[in-house]
Each structure stands twice: as structure tokens, then as C-alpha cells.
Amino acid sequence: MARILIAEDDRHILRxxxxxxxxxxxxxxxxxxxxxxLELLRKHRPDLLITDVNMPGLGGIELLERARQESxxxxxxxxxxxxxxxSEIEARAGRxxxxxHPKPFSPQHLMGTIESALRTSSGKCATAEVPGPVGSAVSQxx
Amino acid sequence: MRFWxxxxxxxxxxxxxxxxQDVTQSKEAEKARDQFLYHVTHELRTPxxxxxxxxxxxxQGVIDDEQTIRECYNVIMGETRRLNQLVEDIxxxxxxxxxxxxxxxxxxxxxxxxxxxxxxxxxxxxGKQIDLVLSLPAKLPKVRGDRDRLAVVxxxxxxxxxxxxxxxxxxxxxxxxxxxxxxxxVTDTGIGIAPxxxxxxxxxxxxxxxxxxxxxxxxxxxxxxxxxTVRMHGGAxxxxxxxxxxxxxTVLLPAIGLDESARRGAGTTGERK
Numbered sequence: 294m295a296r297i298l299i300a301e302d303d304r305h306i307l308r309x310x311x312x313x314x315x316x317x318x319x320x321x322x323x324x325x326x327x328x329x330x331l332e333l334l335r336k337h338r339p340d341l342l343i344t345d346v347n348m349p350g351l352g353g354i355e356l357l358e359r360a361r362q363e364s365x366x367x368x369x370x371x372x373x374x375x376x377x378x379x380s381e382i383e384a385r386a387g388r389x390x391x392x393x394h395p396k397p398f399s400p401q402h403l404m405g406t407i408e409s410a411l412r413t414s415s416g417k418c419a420t421a422e423v424p425g426p427v428g429s430a431v432s433q434x435x
Numbered sequence: 436m437r438f439w440x441x442x443x444x445x446x447x448x449x450x451x452x453x454x455x456q457d458v459t460q461s462k463e464a465e466k467a468r469d470q471f472l473y474h475v476t477h478e479l480r481t482p483x484x485x486x487x488x489x490x491x492x493x494x495q496g497v498i499d500d501e502q503t504i505r506e507c508y509n510v511i512m513g514e515t516r517r518l519n520q521l522v523e524d525i526x527x528x529x530x531x532x533x534x535x536x537x538x539x540x541x542x543x544x545x546x547x548x549x550x551x552x553x554x555x556x557x558x559x560x561x562g563k564q565i566d567l568v569l570s571l572p573a574k575l576p577k578v579r580g581d582r583d584r585l586a587v588v589x590x591x592x593x594x595x596x597x598x599x600x601x602x603x604x605x606x607x608x609x610x611x612x613x614x615x616x617x618x619x620x621v622t623d624t625g626i627g628i629a630p631x632x633x634x635x636x637x638x639x640x641x642x643x644x645x646x647x648x649x650x651x652x653x654x655x656x657x658x659x660x661x662x663x664t665v666r667m668h669g670g671a672x673x674x675x676x677x678x679x680x681x682x683x684x685t686v687l688l689p690a691i692g693l694d695e696s697a698r699r700g701a702g703t704t705g706e707r708k
Contacts, residue, residue: 303481305510309488316497347477375480377473397484400491 295340295411298322300330300356301373302348310343313400314407327351334365341410342366346374346382354382357389367418369410373398390418438462474640478521478654482514489514517654524656527587528639531663538581538667542691545610545617546575548582552589553608559597560606567597570609576690578617580668585688588664591657592621592684600625600681612690616670619686627678636674637662661686 297319301307304325311321322339324330328350334342342360344353351359353372360366370391374382383393392410394403437459444452489507498504530536553569560567578585596606604624611618628636628643635641640655665672669689676682 303485305485305514306481306488309485309492309510312492312497312503375477375484377476396480397487400488400497401495 294318294320296320296322296337297341297343297407298324298330298333298337298339300324300327300342300344300348300353302326302345306345306373309400310403313404317404317408319407327353327356330356331359334360335363338365341368341407342370343407344370344372346372346376354385354389357386357391361389369413369418371403371406371410471639474655475525478640479518482518482521485514486511486518521654521656524654524660528656528659528663531660531667536663536667538584540579540581542577543580543582543585544575544577545585545619545688546571548586549589549608549610549619552586552593556590556593556597559594563597563600564603565597565600566605567593568605568607570607572611575610576612576617578668578688579691580688581664584664585668588661588686589619591661592619592686595657596621596623596625596682596684599623604681615690616687617690619688620683622681622683624681627680628674628676628682629678633674633676637672 297314299307299310299314299321301310301323302325307323307325311323314321322333322337324333325348327344327348330342330344330348331351333339334356342357344356346353348356353374357370357372360370370386370389372382372386372391372393373396374393375396376382379393379395386393392406394406437457440456440458442454444454446452489510492498493504493507498507527536549569549571553567557567593606593608600606600623606624607620607622609620609622632641632643636643637658639659642655662672665686665688671687672684674682674684
């Protein structure tokens with residue numbers, strides 16, 4: 294059993310992901326914005342982070358940057374996005390050792406990615422680009 | 436900032452012609468189109484994600500208790516309505532912006548319309564134990580306008596007031612006649628709007644960067660529709676707000692057949708629906 298943190302500001306998506314992940318026997322932590330997710334990362338050190346890109350307070354990519362800077366997560370992360378600039382998101386996520394699942398996604402397919410990431414050695418993400426000094430929180434719309 | 440496009444052509448020997456064209460307008464149109472696409476994509480994909488995920492949850496037999504199964508169906512229904520509303524709103528606002536929207540003009544008694552809209556919104560207010568109070572003068576002039584579109588304006592404003600007001604708050608709706616105009620105000624005890632956001636909230640897809648706002652479903656088009664509709668009627672809409680205390684939205688519409696007694700604002704009755 295793994296501990297998985299989902300950061301997502303849409304409560305329906307949060308709920309359905311919790312159902313699927315919980316059914317697979319994992320412990321689920323949820324956060325409805327990036328800052329809450331950062332606190333949960335610091336406090337609970339989950340095995341895996343799944344994050345939406347557009348969230349109030351702190352966006353998903355910025356959350357991942359902070360998580361890598363503070364070594365809060367070492368495994369591959371999963372980034373969900375409904376944005377149309379997907380290639381840019383993929384490039385940024387790739388540098389942070391994360392895979393992108395565009396919305397709308399299949400929960401079954403996502404579960405495959407989750408299980409695969411959990412099987413992957415945490416050392417695999419040692420080459421993730423850790424950004425420079427922590428700046429102020431970047432806000433994103435919607 | 437202005438954008439210029441330059442192109443050169445050789446005429447003969449050492450002579451060249453340089454064409455310089457101001458392309459600011461087309462660049463701005465391009466930027467607006469990109470932003471529109473960006474927002475529409477995001478807003479469409481969110482309900483689509485939920486519809487797909489909950490449908491797959493049901494079809495794969497992930498859950499077996501009746502209550503959660505019912506919850507899944509409700510989410511699918513709700514997100515389908517949200518998607519439909521979004522498409523309607525996009526069409527509405529796009530038609531208004533390009534000037535292809537037409538008003539079906541008639542004489543609209545605003546007092547009757549306000550009673551109807553407030554009655555329709557009463558269930559939403561009750562769900563949050565919000566006092567929804569309508570105050571109307573004894574006499575009110577009619578407005579020349581499109582009944583259906585003006586109803587959308589009032590529904591959006593009162594609906595927003597209820598949405599952004601915490602439990603057990605209050606929403607006051609009032610109407611009065613002044614200087615050949617009808618003034619409608621919707622005041623709430625909601626979360627309020629920061630000064631820097633007060634102008635932007637009327638822009639398409641703008642949503643205040645606040646976790647409390649993000650949790651409340653909305654297309655980000657409601658107030659853009661309000662502004663465009665009011666503008667088409669020759670009126671104006673503006674907001675006054677204090678963060679943490681509440682907001683007042685005011686709509687001014689040209690009145691017709693203004694009765695002198697109403698113009699003086701004689702007699703106001705309070706109605707609690």
C-alpha cells in the first residue's frame with residue numbers, strides 16, 4: 294500500500310480519483326489548492342504526487358518545483374492538465390520527472406500510470422532539474 | 436504598444452523600397468483569439484473529464500453501493516448541464532461581441548420580472564440559509580428591452596450573489612426609478628472582490644484567483660454576458676465591493692413612460708420571499 298497525494302481544485306475529479314485509488318488499496322490524501330498540497334507534502338511525505346496544473350494559490354508545476362527543491366518527493370509525479378499548451382506543460386513536467394495526463398483522462402489508464410510509477414525506483418528521478426531559490430508563489434487562473 | 440510589419444523589395448541597382456504596415460489590430464485580434472481558445476479549452480475539458488471519469492467508474496463496476504452509484508449519475512447529469520450552459524454562454528457572448536445578437540424589444544415591467552427571478556432563485560438561497568430580500572417601490576416605470584435577455588442579467592447577478600455569499604448571509608435586491616432610468620441593485624454579504632479585480636470580473640473567463648472562488652462552479656462568462664446585454668440596452672453596470680464584507684452590483688437601464696410619482700421615489704415596500 295502506498296500513500297498518494299492528489300492536488301486538484303475540482304472536487305468531482307478529486308472524488309473520483311480517490312474512489313479509484315482507494316479501491317486499489319492505497320491511502321489517499323487530498324488537497325484543493327497548491328499551498329495546501331505543499332503543506333501535506335511536508336507533513337506526510339507521500340509516495341506519489343498527482344497534481345493538476347491550474348490551481349489557485351500555487352499551480353501544479355510550481356508545486357512540483359517546490360517539492361523537488363525541498364526533496365519532498367523522489368518518485369515520478371503525475372501531472373493532470375486541461376490546458377491547450379500541452380507541449381509546454383510536458384516539457385516543464387519532463388524536466389521535473391513527471392508525466393502528463395491530459396484531461397479528459399481514463400481513470401483506468403491513469404491507474405496504470407500510478408502503479409507503474411510506484412514500481413519505479415525512487416532513484417530514477419535523481420536527475421530531475423531542481424530549480425533555483427524559492428520565489429514567491431505563482432498564481433494561475435481557473 | 437504597437438506592432439509594425441516591414442518588407443523590403445529591390446527596385447533597381449542600389450534602390451530599395453521598404454513597406455511598413457501597422458499590424459497592431461491584427462496582432463491584438465490574434466492574442467484575443469488565443470486567449471479565448473485557451474479558456475474555452477480549459478472550461479470544456481473540465482466537465483468532459485468528469486463525465487468520462489464517472490461514466491467509466493459506473494461501466495467498470497468500481498463501486499457497488501447504491502448511494503455512490505447515484506452520486507456518479509448526479510455528477511454526470513450536473514456536468515452535462517454545465518457543459519450545455521457553457522456552450523450557450525459562449526454563443527451568447529460571441530454573438531453580442533460581433534454585433535449579430537438581436538434584441539426582441541418590448542416593454543418590460545421590471546417589478547414583475549424581479550419577482551419572478553427572485554422566486555426562481557429562492558431554492559438556491561434556501562439551500563444556503565440565505566435571506567433573499569426583494570424591495571420594490573410602489574410604482575416603477577417599464578424598461579424597453581428584451582425580456583429574456585434581461586431575465587438572464589438578473590438571474591446571473593442574483594445567482595452570483597447567492598453563490599459567493601457564505602451560509603446564513605443576506606442578499607438584497609432592490610429597484611428604483613431615477614432620472615429617466617431604472618436602477619437595479621443586488622447587494623450581498625459575500626466574500627467581496629478585491630479592488631484590482633473589480634474591473635476584470637466583467638471580462639470573459641476571468642475568475643478571481645481565490646481558492647474560495649475556485650471551489651464554486653462557474654463558466655466565467657456570466658458577468659461578461661451581463662455587461663454586453665446591459666450595453667446593448669443602452670444601460671450601464673458597475674460594482675462596489677469590500678473584500679470580506681460583500682458586493683453591490685448596480686444596473687442602470689433607460690426607462691419609458693416614467694410616472695412622476697415613481698420618479699420621486701415615493702413609497703418603498705419590502706418583500707421577503
